[in-house]
Amino acid sequence: MDIYSSIGSYLSGDMDLREIRRDLEKQMILLYYAPVIKMSKKTAKEKHTKAIDSLGKTAHADLLGFLGQLDSTIKGKSSDVIKGSVEGYSKIFDDL
Numbered sequence: 001m002d003i004y005s006s007i008g009s010y011l012s013g014d015m016d017l018r019e020i021r022r023d024l025e026k027q028m029i030l031l032y033y034a035p036v037i038k039m040s041k042k043t044a045k046e047k048h049t050k051a052i053d054s055l056g057k058t059a060h061a062d063l064l065g066f067l068g069q070l071d072s073t074i075k076g077k078s079s080d081v082i083k084g085s086v087e088g089y090s091k092i093f094d095d096l
Helices: 003-012 017-073 077-095
Strands: none
């Protein structure tokens, strides 16, 4: 129910002041408070998404650096297994 019909119903005696007050509060929430709350949630989501992306990129770079250190230190079959495992996890980070 909109504001004009609420006032018209009150003037005709169909509604009391409590119902009009409740309708006005609902309209105020929908028009003024809800958009502000939605915007603040959107801003927080964007901020945290950027932080998570940054953390993921840092972890990916660290993982590749660790792979390089292991590769230069360990030789042979175990080196190939470790390298394959780290590259698999590296692909998972890329997909994020």
